[in-house]
Amino acid sequence: MKLSDLFAQGQFVVTGELGPPKGCHLDHLMHEAEVLRGRVAGINVTDLQAAAMRLGSLVTCKRLVEHGLPPVLQIVCRDRNRISLQSELLGAAEFGVENVLCLTGDHNILGDHPDSMPVFDLDSVSLLQAATGLMGGKDMAGNDLEGDPPDLCLGCVVNPGADPVEPQIIKLRVKEEAGARFCQTQAVYDVDVFKRFRDAANQAGIKMPIMAGLVMLKSAGMAKYMNRMVAGVFVPAPLIQRMTATDDKPKTSIEITVELIDSLRPCCDGVHIMSLGWDQYVPAVLDGAGL
Amino acid sequence: MIVTERKPQEELAAMLQGEQGTYIVACGGCPVGHKSGDEASLAQLEADLQAQGVKVLGRTSIDFLCNKALVALRLMRVLDEVQATDSLLIVSCGIGVQAVGATVDKPVHPAMNTISVGGFQGLWPSEERCGECGDCNLDLTGGICPVIFCSKSLLNGSCGGSDKGKCEVHKDIPCGWTLIYERLKKTGRLEQLSKLNIRKNRDLMRVGPERRAGTIWALEIAPPELQPEEAKKA
Numbered sequence: 001m002k003l004s005d006l007f008a009q010g011q012f013v014v015t016g017e018l019g020p021p022k023g024c025h026l027d028h029l030m031h032e033a034e035v036l037r038g039r040v041a042g043i044n045v046t047d048l049q050a051a052a053m054r055l056g057s058l059v060t061c062k063r064l065v066e067h068g069l070p071p072v073l074q075i076v077c078r079d080r081n082r083i084s085l086q087s088e089l090l091g092a093a094e095f096g097v098e099n100v101l102c103l104t105g106d107h108n109i110l111g112d113h114p115d116s117m118p119v120f121d122l123d124s125v126s127l128l129q130a131a132t133g134l135m136g137g138k139d140m141a142g143n144d145l146e147g148d149p150p151d152l153c154l155g156c157v158v159n160p161g162a163d164p165v166e167p168q169i170i171k172l173r174v175k176e177e178a179g180a181r182f183c184q185t186q187a188v189y190d191v192d193v194f195k196r197f198r199d200a201a202n203q204a205g206i207k208m209p210i211m212a213g214l215v216m217l218k219s220a221g222m223a224k225y226m227n228r229m230v231a232g233v234f235v236p237a238p239l240i241q242r243m244t245a246t247d248d249k250p251k252t253s254i255e256i257t258v259e260l261i262d263s264l265r266p267c268c269d270g271v272h273i274m275s276l277g278w279d280q281y282v283p284a285v286l287d288g289a290g291l
Numbered sequence: 292m293i294v295t296e297r298k299p300q301e302e303l304a305a306m307l308q309g310e311q312g313t314y315i316v317a318c319g320g321c322p323v324g325h326k327s328g329d330e331a332s333l334a335q336l337e338a339d340l341q342a343q344g345v346k347v348l349g350r351t352s353i354d355f356l357c358n359k360a361l362v363a364l365r366l367m368r369v370l371d372e373v374q375a376t377d378s379l380l381i382v383s384c385g386i387g388v389q390a391v392g393a394t395v396d397k398p399v400h401p402a403m404n405t406i407s408v409g410g411f412q413g414l415w416p417s418e419e420r421c422g423e424c425g426d427c428n429l430d431l432t433g434g435i436c437p438v439i440f441c442s443k444s445l446l447n448g449s450c451g452g453s454d455k456g457k458c459e460v461h462k463d464i465p466c467g468w469t470l471i472y473e474r475l476k477k478t479g480r481l482e483q484l485s486k487l488n489i490r491k492n493r494d495l496m497r498v499g500p501e502r503r504a505g506t507i508w509a510l511e512i513a514p515p516e517l518q519p520e521e522a523k524k525a
Contacts, residue, residue, distance in 0.1 A: 104443065104445060104451070106452065106459065107443055107459055109442075109461075110459065118442075118443060118444075120445060121493070123445045123446055124450075125446075125448070125487070126446070126489075126490050129488075129490070159451040162451070162453060163456075166472070167468065167469070168449070170448070171447065171448035171449070171484070173485060174447065174485060174487060231451060231452045231453060231454035232451065232454060
């Protein structure tokens with residue numbers, strides 16, 4: 001089901017996330033995905049996340065569809081030009097993928113093939129435009145597609161903690177104009193930062209539903225690493241202290257994530273939970289949050 | 292020699308729409324040699340603009356717009372005109388547009404598309420660079436080239452990796468799109484960011500035979516059979 005339809009019904013939408021393995025076997029990942037069955041409206045499948053070579057997103061999405069699970073195809077502009085990106089979108093529609101998240105993608109230098117050629121023929125905005133064009137039956141060159149055009153629900157991302165945040169909000173509005181119908185955010189740990197961002201987005205006239213991104217903390221070290229290395233992500237000291245003091249890290253991480261959902265719920269339209277391999281704890285988070 | 296060609300008239304008109312007047316700053320280097328910005332071309336440009344109702348407040352020519360020190364010195368001489376104009380229309384490669392933009396707090400419009408800087412046998416005096424994309428958008432980006440200054444050459448705003456003005460690639464690399472955002476804000480053109488809809492025609496990067504004609508490009512080294520007809524006659 002399209003996420004936009006669920007939002008239209010007034011639902012508070014929950015999505016999860018899976019990262020394909022660096023290898024050609026998906027059985028283990030499909031097994032992990034089972035814990036999300038019936039609990040989430042969509043499962044994001046990352047597209048060569050962090051610029052690391054691995055199994056592709058579309059292949060993994062197809063397997064999820066075969067297993068009766070709802071994928072959200074992530075597609076980035078780093079590795080393919082406009083010919084290949086458009087083809088991938090057609091492929092998604094053919095495989096029964098209904099939701100597509102369009103992103104720029106991390107730079108190659110951050111990944112495991114820093115010597116590779118970055119493509120970025122398109123960016124997140126022009127990719128959304130290309131997808132919207134395909135849905136209207138035309139490719140980017142203006143050629144007609146054969147048969148019914150693809151019917152996709154397009155999404156985008158934003159970083160609420162960006163500094164400065166104003167250009168991010170302007171770009172988010174441009175993405176909405178380009179066809180984005182939902183937005184998932186970078187990880188949020190500071191509720192006040194998110195509230196300020198949401199107010200600014202509302203003021204800018206952004207209408208699309210915004211899902212707060214949540215990355216489950218696995219340790220204090222991970223939190224400190226994100227504070228140092230991940231743009232616009234800030235884990236406040238009290239949360240780091242709780243992760244340091246605990247002798248049951250998953251339990252504390254679940255508690256923190258539930259508290260964040262409770263606080264964010266009044267000012268977001270859904271949550272996107274990035275468990276980074278801790279999929280088995282997602283149901284406990286959702287139980288805790290009453291979702 | 293840098294190969295430039297004048298932007299289509301309708302693109303120039305769209306750039307200058309709504310402005311009370313513009314002032315032409317032309318480079319006396321490559322565009323003169325290439326005949327895309329020599330005296331006759333500049334007079335034609337001015338006439339075409341006037342014919343379309345664009346008020347040209349004046350023009351000046353500066354030898355090598357890529358040299359910011361020279362640009363600053365020479366623009367001082369026409370300070371009154373520069374202060375009175377809404378914008379500057381720059382007849383040069385992308386380097387010159389960026390050099391002027393970095394020198395003056397006025398919106399800069401590129402009058403040309405930069406097809407090729409060739410092997411760039413001249414000097415490279417500062418940090419402005421031209422990506423030779425053949426489809427110049429410096430008009431929309433505050434005179435700072437995103438092809439060069441964004442590590443991903445993004446065309447429609449910064450990515451999520453931008454942090455406190457720095458690029459995700461390295462903490463010592465400035466985020467090009469934050470530079471653009473700040474320049475647009477400074478020159479009162481922030482609304483440009485919401486109008487961004489850049490899609491490059493990558494075909495324009497090619498230096499096809501039709502673009503080699505009419506230039507004495509690499510005349511000193513090209514074998515006669517590769518030289519354009521015009522150059523052979525000369």
